[in-house]
Amino acid sequence: MKFELAKTDAHSQARAGVFETDHGTILTPIFMPVGTLGSVKAVHQRDLKDDIQAQIILGNTYHLYLRPGLEVLEQAGGLHKFNGWDRPILTDSGGYQVYSLAGTRKLKEDGVMFQSHIDGSRHFFTPENVMDTQRTIGADIIMAFDECTPYPCEYNYAKNSMRLTHTWLDQCVAQFENTEPKYGYDQVLFPIVQGSVYKDLRTQSAEYIASKNCFGNAIGGLSVGEPIEMMYEFTDLVCRVLPKDKPRYLMGVGTPANILESIALGIDMFDCVMPTRNGRNGMLFTSEGIINMKNEKWKKDFSPIDSNGLSFVDSQYTRAYLRHLFQAQEMLAPMIASLHNLAFYLWLVGQAREHILAGDFTEWKNRMIPKLTTRL
RNA sequence: GGGGAUGUCGCAUAGUGGCAAUUGCACCAGACUGUAAAUCUGUCCUCCUACGGAGUUCGGUGGUUCGAGUCCACCCAUCCCCA
Numbered sequence: 001m002k003f004e005l006a007k008t009d010a011h012s013q014a015r016a017g018v019f020e021t022d023h024g025t026i027l028t029p030i031f032m033p034v035g036t037l038g039s040v041k042a043v044h045q046r047d048l049k050d051d052i053q054a055q056i057i058l059g060n061t062y063h064l065y066l067r068p069g070l071e072v073l074e075q076a077g078g079l080h081k082f083n084g085w086d087r088p089i090l091t092d093s094g095g096y097q098v099y100s101l102a103g104t105r106k107l108k109e110d111g112v113m114f115q116s117h118i119d120g121s122r123h124f125f126t127p128e129n130v131m132d133t134q135r136t137i138g139a140d141i142i143m144a145f146d147e148c149t150p151y152p153c154e155y156n157y158a159k160n161s162m163r164l165t166h167t168w169l170d171q172c173v174a175q176f177e178n179t180e181p182k183y184g185y186d187q188v189l190f191p192i193v194q195g196s197v198y199k200d201l202r203t204q205s206a207e208y209i210a211s212k213n214c215f216g217n218a219i220g221g222l223s224v225g226e227p228i229e230m231m232y233e234f235t236d237l238v239c240r241v242l243p244k245d246k247p248r249y250l251m252g253v254g255t256p257a258n259i260l261e262s263i264a265l266g267i268d269m270f271d272c273v274m275p276t277r278n279g280r281n282g283m284l285f286t287s288e289g290i291i292n293m294k295n296e297k298w299k300k301d302f303s304p305i306d307s308n309g310l311s312f313v314d315s316q317y318t319r320a321y322l323r324h325l326f327q328a329q330e331m332l333a334p335m336i337a338s339l340h341n342l343a344f345y346l347w348l349v350g351q352a353r354e355h356i357l358a359g360d361f362t363e364w365k366n367r368m369i370p371k372l373t374t375r376l
Numbered sequence: 377g378g379g380g381a382u383g384u385c386g387c388a389u390a391g392u393g394g395c396a397a398u399u400g401c402a403c404c405a406g407a408c409u410g411u412a413a414a415u416c417u418g419u420c421c422u423c424c425u426a427c428g429g430a431g432u433u434c435g436g437u438g439g440u441u442c443g444a445g446u447c448c449a450c451c452c453a454u455c456c457c458c459a
Contacts, residue, residue: 032410034410034411035411036410036411037411041411041413041414042414058410060410060411063411063412090410092410093410095410096410096411097410097411097412099410100410100411100412101412103412104412116412117412118412143410146410148410192410218410220410221410222409223409223410224409225409231409249410250410251409251410252409252410253409253410254409255409258409270410271409271410272409272410273408273409273410273411273413274408274409276411277408277409277411277413277414277415278407278408278409280413280414280415281407281408281413281414281415281416283407283408292405292406294404294405295404295405296403296404296405329414331414333414334414335414
């Protein structure tokens with residue numbers, strides 16, 4: 001694998017890069033649709049690939065481990081073969097589930113005891129077995145096992161949690177280096193910066209993560225409820241510490257505006273459930289603003305969903321019809337909305353890249369932000 | 377013509393003396409940031425100085441009662457059975 005910067009913006013920290021994997025090239029900055037269970041909810045692989053040209057998608061270790069399970073995934077020949085997606089895949093380690101499933105897990109020094117949300121069965125995740133699991137899933141990019149701290153978070157908790165994440169990282173790196181890919185293509189490991197919203201901890205964590213000299217680096221523990229300015233502040237702080245020549249991944253972010261602002265701070269990779277989950281719930285992101293498709297005001301709006309949109313659904317369907325589909329709870333509604341939103345997110349990061357290459361990124365970004373946050 | 381039953385906030389329901397009144401649906405609005413989410417929350421009689429206050433409500437009219445959706449009388453409407 002290879003990551004190279006094609007251009008760095010003169011007026012911000014934004015960068016345009018080329019990330020080459022055995023499953024194809026990723027042009028950064030990039031947005032990665034989330035496909036937790038091995039499927040981007042409500043979206044066909046064909047539409048993801050041919051229509052909106054997603055370059056990489058996510059999967060989740062915790063979910064895939066529980067179902068369908070490692071035996072199935074291994075026999076299938078890995079997740080790519082199993083779900084028919086032949087472009088890159090990144091798997092989250094389950095670190096986020098340590099946070100989101102706080103009610104059904106027990107945190108220990110050597111790992112996390114999870115109680116399955118599906119059948120209540122107990123499972124123990126360790127840095128080592130999480131690496132093995134991700135080897136078996138066959139993700140191109142593997143995430144270190146971490147603890148995503150909540151917000152707010154006491155200093156001492158954040159400090160101890162960060163230390164635990166670092167200890168686990170050592171174990172992850174060792175296990176990763178002592179094992180081989182299972183399906184004949186390369187895999188890389190990304191460690192994750194934690195430290196909550198404490199400057200000294202974040203700095204310390206970023207330095208530690210950078211010292212491991214992994215292929216790329218990720219920032220976790222943000223966008224968990226803290227004020228948005230705080231998220232930018234800490235993204236900026238961490239980016240200033242992380243090496244410039246390696247890809248930077250801001251986990252779980254975010255709104256279209258969040259993404260542009262974070263690109264300006266030096267982030268290359270994003271993932272977020274927002275375009276798919278909010279899409280399923282009737283929210284559409286467009287270049288003119290945000291639409292709540294369920295609102296009565298679209299009842300008789302027979303204009304296209306998004307006249308600037310690049311997906312076939314944007315011109316194929318009208319707002320009135322899509323609202324009708326949501327009202328009637330037709331399955332087609334979340335499908336259309338998800339595809340539209342993902343198309344928009346990918347268009348947005350693609351445009352960001354174009355403007356970085358053209359040298360007018362900041363100007364373009366500042367022009368876009370007010371539109372992105374408008375409520376139509 | 378005779379007998380029986382029922383009328384509650386859009387629809388459907390709960391409520392047999394303290395009730396602006398249960399629940400579901402619909403409607404309207406909001407939330408959602410490494411997915412326990414095709415989910416969740418709020419509003420849903422009217423008005424206001426709106427985590428509070430005021431006014432009008434349970435087919436109609438009258439009555440009993442400190443107090444009535446609830447009890448009584450009559451009326452109206454609907455449904456069922458027998459002619």
